[in-house]
Amino acid sequence: MTLEVNPSDELSRDPRAARRAANALKTDLRDLRVQLAMLNHRVGAQAELRDIDLDCLDLVSQHEPVGASALAKLAGLHPATLTGVIDRLERGGWIVRERDENDRRAVVLRTQPERNRDIYQLYSGMNGLIDEICADYTPEQLELIAGFLRRTTVAGVHATARLEEEGA
Amino acid sequence: MTLEVNPSDELSRDPRAARRAANALKTDLRDLRVQLAMLNHRVGAQAELRDIDLDCLDLVSQHEPVGASALAKLAGLHPATLTGVIDRLERGGWIVRERDENDRRAVVLRTQPERNRDIYQLYSGMNGLIDEICADYTPEQLELIAGFLRRTTVAGVHATARLEEEGA
DNA sequence: CCATATAATACGGAAACCATATCATATGAC
DNA sequence: GTCATATGATATGGTTTCCGTATTATATGG
Numbered sequence: 001m002t003l004e005v006n007p008s009d010e011l012s013r014d015p016r017a018a019r020r021a022a023n024a025l026k027t028d029l030r031d032l033r034v035q036l037a038m039l040n041h042r043v044g045a046q047a048e049l050r051d052i053d054l055d056c057l058d059l060v061s062q063h064e065p066v067g068a069s070a071l072a073k074l075a076g077l078h079p080a081t082l083t084g085v086i087d088r089l090e091r092g093g094w095i096v097r098e099r100d101e102n103d104r105r106a107v108v109l110r111t112q113p114e115r116n117r118d119i120y121q122l123y124s125g126m127n128g129l130i131d132e133i134c135a136d137y138t139p140e141q142l143e144l145i146a147g148f149l150r151r152t153t154v155a156g157v158h159a160t161a162r163l164e165e166e167g168a
Numbered sequence: 169m170t171l172e173v174n175p176s177d178e179l180s181r182d183p184r185a186a187r188r189a190a191n192a193l194k195t196d197l198r199d200l201r202v203q204l205a206m207l208n209h210r211v212g213a214q215a216e217l218r219d220i221d222l223d224c225l226d227l228v229s230q231h232e233p234v235g236a237s238a239l240a241k242l243a244g245l246h247p248a249t250l251t252g253v254i255d256r257l258e259r260g261g262w263i264v265r266e267r268d269e270n271d272r273r274a275v276v277l278r279t280q281p282e283r284n285r286d287i288y289q290l291y292s293g294m295n296g297l298i299d300e301i302c303a304d305y306t307p308e309q310l311e312l313i314a315g316f317l318r319r320t321t322v323a324g325v326h327a328t329a330r331l332e333e334e335g336a
Numbered sequence: 337c338c339a340t341a342t343a344a345t346a347c348g349g350a351a352a353c354c355a356t357a358t359c360a361t362a363t364g365a366c
Numbered sequence: 367g368t369c370a371t372a373t374g375a376t377a378t379g380g381t382t383t384c385c386g387t388a389t390t391a392t393a394t395g396g
Contacts, residue, residue, distance in 0.1 A: 014307070021310035022302035026295060028317040033204045034226045035324035040201070041244050042331040050352085051219060058202045069374065076209050078354050083376055105361045105374040125330050127194060129323035133316065134190035139182070141312060142189035148301065148313050149196040155297035156203035162293050163210040218383085237343065246385050251345055273343040273392045342393075352383070362373075 029152070043122045048092065052077070054119075056085050057094055061116070065108045067100065076164065094119075197320070211290045216260065220245070222287075224253050225262055229284070233276045235268070244332065262287075 037051075044054045052075070059074050060066055066074075072082040086109065089095045093115045100106035134142055205219075212222040220243070227242050228234055234242075240250040254277065257263045261283045268274040302310055 017307045018302070018310075021307040021314070022299055025302060025310050025314045025317070026298055028314045028321070029298070030226065031230065032317050032321045032324070033201070033208070034223060034230070035321045035328070036201045037205065037208075037223050038242070038244060039324050039328045039331070040205075042328050045244070046331060055202060055205050058198065062199065062202070067374085074206070076206060076213065079375070080354055080356090080377090081352080084352065084354095086375095100374095103362070103374080105359095107375070122331070123327075126323060126327035129327060130194055130197070130320060131190055133319045133323060134186070134193060137316070139185045139189040142186075142193055144309060145313050145316050146189070146193045146196045148305070149193070149200050151301045152298060153196070153200045153203045155294060155301060156200070156207050159291075159294035159297055160203070160207045160210050163207070163214060163290070235343080236345095247344070248346085248385055248387090249383085252383065252385095254344095268343095271343080271393070273390095275344070337396100339396085340394085343391085344389100345391100346389070347387085349386095350384085353381085355380095356378085358375100358377070360374085360376100363371085365370085366368085 039126060043119065046122050047119060049088070049094075050085075053085050053088055056082075057089060057111070057116075057119070060089075060095055060109050061111050064110050065098075067106050067108055069106070071109065076160075207294060211287065214290050215287060217256070217262075221253050221256055224250070225257060225279070225284075225287070228257075228263055228277050229279050232278050233266075235274050235276060237274070239277065244328075 040054055041051055044051055047054070049057070056071060056075055056077075059071060063070070063074065068082055068086065069079070071077075072079050075082070077085070086095070086097065086107075090097055093112055095109050095111050098108045098110065100108050137145070208222055209219055212219055215222070217225070224239060224243055224245075227239060231238070231242070236250055236254065237247070240247050243250070245253070254263070254265065254275075258265055261280055263277050263279050266276045266278065268276050305313070
């Protein structure tokens with residue numbers, strides 16, 4: 001006589017279903033990445049910023065106050081390239097350079113909150129659509145999804161660092 | 169007398185909790201986007217491809233066989249810029265140009281499957297880490313997450329198109 | 337057959353990228 | 367302290383990319 005199990009449990013433990021689901025998810029994640037890159041490209045065009053500038057602006061937002069060296073390392077850019085990026089971002093009023101008090105060689109970068117609301121405005125269409133999507137999930141489900149996103153971001157940090165040291 | 173509800177239900181229907189969860193999720197999504205862009209930048213560096221080239225390669229993979237015009241529109245690039253992108257991708261052996269039989273002005277782009285395994289290899293670290301993350305979820309949960317990712321991708325397509333027509 | 341439209345590419349000037357050199361400042365040895 | 371060396375950011379210049387325009391080849395409609 002066979003052991004009967006709950007069908008839902010059965011599905012949950014089928015390793016083939018798990019692998020299929022994981023692979024499908026990786027494909028979906030890749031598609032999302034490309035689409036978000038395209039969206040960012042359009043946002044950047046409206047704001048007269050190159051793709052890399054917008055990425056750096058996001059990085060400054062995340063890590064401010066941040067030094068130029070640290071940002072170059074985060075972004076994987078040559079220091080001289082970053083000087084150009086910072087020049088453009090500062091000229092456009094998106095960030096400001098400040099001298100580091102403790103190390104007068106270094107510069108510290110900060111975002112200009114008012115100016116960055118202009119960027120937020122450009123994302124408002126996307127943000128509204130995401131809100132509509134979120135409305136179809138419970139807070140618990142949203143937290144499940146958000147947790148996955150955060151863990152994937154951490155994985156990205158590690159995978160990026162790994163590639164960096166291999167490339168060096 | 170107040171109407172008593174199931175606490176879990178209560179949480180699920182609290183609009184403030186829902187908004188908080190949605191906002192947190194948007195932040196997490198933005199962080200993930202930046203990190204995936206950084207990862208891609210490193211992958212591109214290893215493959216001697218610019219960021220935009222890698223994006224176009226992804227788009228070709230998604231839509232092949234695809235014409236140059238269609239790709240330019242998808243990527244939001246000037247036709248002349250795309251010629252340069254295609255030149256580099258073809259020189260590197262990532263894609264091939266073919267003449268369209270029905271319209272001999274047009275070119276059709278296809279990926280080179282063998283060559284693209286080299287890219288897959290560069291992503292293997294990240295893919296392995298994602299597999300580990302996925303192992304902590306049931307197939308049902310993974311499907312919930314994947315569905316969210318797909319819906320968000322569609323939202324991205326719409327938001328991108330909206331920005332495009334505004335910019336024109 | 338001709339006019340016009342469309343797909344892709346060639347051309348050229350402007351801009352960006354980045355290896356290297358440079359300048360200012362910091363740190364450690366003595 | 368003084369000097370040698372290291373480090374942070376930027377200037378310089380050659381190479382590459384970007385993109386507006388012109389060009390070539392093909393399609394389509396009259």
